[in-house]
Amino acid sequence: MASFDDLNLNTPLRNALEDLGFTTPTPIQEEAFGVVASGRDMVGIAQTGTGKTYAYMLPILRNLPYSKQDNPRVLVLVPTRELVVQVVDDIEKLSKYINNRVLGVYGGTNINTQKQAIAEGVDILVATPGRLYDLALTRVLRLNSIQKLVIDEVDVMLDLGFRYQLTNIFDLLPKRQNIMFSATMTNDVDALISDFFQAPERVSIAVSGTPLENIAQSRYKVPNFYTKVNLLIELLKDRDTFNKVLVFVASKKMADRLFEGLDAFFKDELAIIHSNKTQNYRLRSIEQFRKGDNRILVATDVMARGLDIDNISHVINFDTPEYPENYMHRIGRTGRAEREGHSILFSTEKENEFVEQIENLMQMSIPTMEIPQTVVISDELIPEERPKIKEHYNPLKQGEDDAPGPAFHEKSYKNKKENLGGSYKFKIAKKYNKPKTRGDKNYNKRNKRK
Known part of the structure; x- marks a missing residue:
């Protein structure tokens, strides 16, 4: 060597x-x-x-x-x-x-x-x-x-x-x-x-899809988001085993939603990082996780890519990444410097296609684990999981893209001016005693004598 x-x-x-x-x-x-x-x-x-x-x-x-x-x-x-x-x-x-x-x-x-x-x-x-x-x-x-x-x-x-x-x-x-x-x-x-x-x-x-040999991988088949949250909470209760955990989610919105679900159980042990957070907040979250002040870090792919944090015991893929290479980047956060690492994948039925792509890339199957009986299987669905109701084309109905954004606000009353068109200038002229024409410079003087 x-x-x-x-x-x-x-x-x-x-x-x-x-x-x-x-x-x-x-x-x-x-x-x-x-x-x-x-x-x-x-x-x-x-x-x-x-x-x-x-x-x-x-x-x-x-x-x-x-x-x-x-x-x-x-x-x-x-x-x-x-x-x-x-x-x-x-x-x-x-x-x-x-x-x-x-x-x-x-x-x-x-x-x-x-x-x-x-x-x-x-x-x-x-x-x-x-x-x-x-x-x-x-x-x-x-x-x-x-x-x-x-x-x-x-x-x-x-x-x-x-x-x-x-x-x-x-x-x-x-x-x-x-x-x-x-x-x-x-x-x-x-x-x-x-x-x-x-x-x-x-x-x-090594090929980009070659899994690191020192990372033990496992998978849970989970029906929906809230069951994933319940399963994650159950796993994270074992503080000795899950002593430094990086949880990956697909989007900023999902990261915030998951953070809210975990906050009641792991308030002082929890941190989050994504691009909508301020720079100081992000750096502080990473540093606290690196030092061990926070045991759990919820992160999006882009934010955690390339970060070198030692001794991560587990990487938990809260959702299955759409691109199999991203799965490799995620699990590469644990098992660094030839240490033993653990990766856990949560997948719904809709994500099975992505699981197959990951397994094809790695040329291996990820072992499936049974959900513990203590985990509550939820029937509640988030908006993204609810079936979409198809209706006939309705040009008057606003879609999500038409909804006003966060910066939209109604005008104050004083700014709701009536558009009076061409007649408006004559009203102003009358109000302020303006000359009828540009050349009539003595108009105001004559009116004052009257």
């Missing part, structure tokens, strides 16, 4: 890894090191949780010379604010004995503060695409010194609609080494590689 000594690391990096307790590189770290260090373009395909951040940062830091220049030399793009914070933290840990300047920038915070930090000088810049492009347009951030570009979780980035920003950023960059990591190889990712990479070397560690 290879060790970090085989990678020809310098003493500062070896000391930092020793402080972190790491002795053996993961397969993606071992395979990517030589390619990144050589300066060639690289595309890395590896599952979430395989140590991709260190895979590109170890060779970059190994060959990054000390410099006093202000403009950044290394640019790392990630899809979410939470990942910016995490990647900056990882780089700072590796840079413990190296004199370099690392900065993370993302939207939702004061851009002027970030401008000031950039002006003070930075070597490695970690950013979300939108905020980076905004900063580049202000000309405070100069990208002409970028030597290495890293795009992490690129498949998520494209799913979130960042292709336009990425294309604009590429146009601003000089000739550089391109390094890209993705958990899946989609058509969009392949098109991006063809357009902007120069004969990249591909490093693929």
Whole structure:
């Protein structure tokens, strides 16, 4: 088995890894090191949780010379604010004995503060695409010194609609080494590689659908949402077994609905994260879950993608993801660093199709468990589960899309003015004693004499 000594690391990096307790590189770290260090373009395909951040940062830091220049030399793009914070933290840990300047920038915070930090000088810049492009347009951030570009979780980035920003950023960059990591190889990712990479070397560690051997998987067939809630509550009551649980849901609306259902039972043990929450709330939820202050974290796919949180005992898929690759990303949150992990899947009859796609991708069946007798089987259905009543076309009936949004409000009484058309100007003229024509300048004077 290879060790970090085989990678020809310098003493500062070896000391930092020793402080972190790491002795053996993961397969993606071992395979990517030589390619990144050589300066060639690289595309890395590896599952979430395989140590991709260190895979590109170890060779970059190994060959990054000390410099006093202000403009950044290394640019790392990630899809979410939470990942910016995490990647900056990882780089700072590796840079413990190296004199370099690392900065993370993302939207939702004061851009002027970030401008000031950039002006003070930075070597490695970690950013979300939108905020980076905004900063580049202000000309405070100069990208002409970028030597290495890293795009992490690129498949998520494209799913979130960042292709336009990425294309604009590429146009601003000089000739550089391109390094890209993705958990899946989609058509969009392949098109991006063809357009902007120069004969990249591909490093693929395991097929995206290959389940991690140290994750025990199981499945419950559940009839509806509220029965899922009852089952989840019953499982989470075992605090010793379910000591650090990440619960995945499909949407922000479903996350809020589930949070309300769990709050009465696990108030101080519960946290939630999705994109409608404020930045401080999201970071606080992650940090409290990471430290163990909260035992349960309810999250959407995008928010939890790529987050590195240790010792997650269970990943519970509250709903079955529509795309089987997302299931792989979810369960990759547990069983990290070769520890034993557990994944539990809840599925309704409508979700059986998605279960089949997941099992086909993994080429294995997920063992089915019996619902405990103590779990109440609910008959109550949420709106999405109720059968839709078909009726004849009714052009007068408003659908959900026609309903006023949350910003809609009725006009106040004083603003409900009558539209009087052309006659309105004559009423105003009479009220304020205006001249009949533009040329009749003495009209008001004559009327006053009367």
